Amino acid sequence: MSSTPGDRAAAEVSRPAGDLARSVPRVVRGPRPRGPRAWPWWVQTLVVYGLARAVSAAILVAVSRAQAENPWTGAAPPYLVYVARMWDASWYEQVWAHGYPADLPVGADGQVQQNAWAFFPLFPFLVRALHLATGAGWDVLAPTVALVCGAGAVLLVHRLVATAGRAAVVRRPGLPLATVLVVSVFPSSPVLQVAYTESLALLLVAASLLLLSRCRYGWTAVTVLLLGLARAxxxxxxxxxxxxxxxxxxxxxxxxxxxVRLGGLFVVALVAGLVWPWVCTLVTGTDQAYLRTQEAWRSGAAVVPFLPWLDVSRWLLGGAGAWLLVLLLLAVAGLVLNPVAARLGPEMQAWAGAYLGYLVATIQPGTSLVRFLLLAFPLGAVGVGWTRSRAWLAVVVLVGVAGQVWWVWELWRLVPPSGWPP
Known part of the structure; x- marks a missing residue:
């Protein structure tokens, strides 16, 4: 006997739930991603960072074979010695081993000489604590701490771009990992695995910006204070x-x-920026001890805001130097103020502008500027955020690796008796 439509409807209602579930058509989904794209974000980040550091290590090893005997190492030093003792690493090692002098050293001409007070304490004291716990020594621990801090830094950079820069990520979904790649292959990125403080500073800057973007103001105060003891x-x-x-x-x-909380955080940031110069003066009993020490690296020239940039531009390019400097500053301002930078969020955009302005106000431009620019990492996101072109990213990576070869060969390698500092 044939059933009526009402009978069929009643039968559907009385059918067991399991039968109803099986009667619903399955939603056809695309294939799951395979290979590296299926890895968690943090694995992808660490793989990119690890591969980049392996490339930098290969460059450092190759260049070390051509390193002549110098004040810090013998000829053709081993890798760990090469990355733990060259240039300013020797000053940090001195702080690690002996601390800071009670008095500023003064030469026969009455000028303050170069001394350890120019170098901030957090990195060498952290290495000292690990040495007391492990006995591993400076040559092993200092580069390892730098390398690990760099790994933590790129993880935070990825999270910062992915969350605070959501508007930019919508337009370029791969932007967080692309930013990590650009930072990891930057021409001065070998500094992330040598006994310098850039990796620790990058970690604390990224942590501060991430916490601030999430309105975690108490923890932001902690990381900013630590930053004030890591770098200037x-x-x-x-x-x-x-x-x-x-x-x-x-x-x-x-x-x-x-x-009110942000007002307090503003005061904390000011204190963090001034605490180390205050400690230098307090311990040594010398007025403006930190500035006097900085002048020793400028052959006794007074630390005057902005003027060194104008002097160097005129020294390099004569009368046209000032005009080209203005054009350079306008170009940098364009990078900081363009829509891609704005989509990264107010924290990263403000850091890029404030940090670059701070460099112009406080440093004497030279070869160390390449190293200082590593902390302006939001500009790396701007550089790869305006296009989805993989070819453009590949060009950026190739230029970065070539820049590393130049940086290690021309700056990290010392040809006695003198050289340009990295």
Missing amino acids: VALPMAAVVVWHAFVRWRRGELSPRDG
């Missing part, structure tokens, strides 16, 4: 805090309580 780069964070507060206020998101 904490003061720009005060400008970042101000811009973060302004953006939240303009969006109507700033409560009175958060306004």
Whole structure:
């Protein structure tokens, strides 16, 4: 006997739940990604960083074969010695072993001489603590600490771009990993595995920006204070805090309580930027001891804001130097203020502008500028964020690796009796 439509409807209702589930058509999904694309983000990040550091290690080993005997190493030193003792690494080793002098050393001409007070304490003291726990020594621990800090830094850079820079990631989904790649192959990126403080500073800068973007102001204060003991780069964070507060206020998101907390964080950033010069003066009893020490690296010339850039541009290019310097500063301003930088979020955009402005105000431009620019990592995101072209990214990587060869050969390698510092 044939059934009516009503009978069929009743039968459907009375069918067991399992039968109903089996009657629903399956949603056809695409194939799951295989290979590296299926790895968790942190694995991809560490693989990129590890491969880049392996390339840098190969370059350092190759160049070390041509290293002549110098004040820090013998000829053709082993890898660990080469990355643990050259250039400023020897100053950090001195702090690690002996601490800081109670008095500033003064030459026969009455000028303060180069001394350990120019180098911040967090990195060598961290290595000292690990040495007391393990007995492994400076040559092993210092490059290892730098390498591990660099790994932590690129993980935080990835998270920072992926979260604070969501608007940019929507337009270029691979931007977080691409930024990690650009940072990892930057011409001065070998410094991330030598006994310098760049990797620790990069870790603390990225942590501060990430915490600030998530409105974790108490933890941001902690990382900013640590940054003030790692490198002389904490003061720009005060400008970042101000811009973060302004953006939240303009969006109507700033409560009175958060306004007070951000005011306190602004004060913390100022203190972090000034605490080490204050400690230098307090311990040595010499007024402006940190500035007097910095002048020793400028052959006694006074530390004057901005002027060294104009002097160097005129020295290099004569009368046209000042105009070309203006064009360079305008180009940098264009990078910081363009829409791609804005989509990275107010924290990264403000850091890029404040940090570069701070460099112009405080340093004497020279070969070390290539190393200092590593901390301006948001510009790396800007450089790869305006296009999805893999060919462009490949060009950036090739240029970065070639730049590493130049940086290690021309700057890290010393041809006695003198050379340009890295």
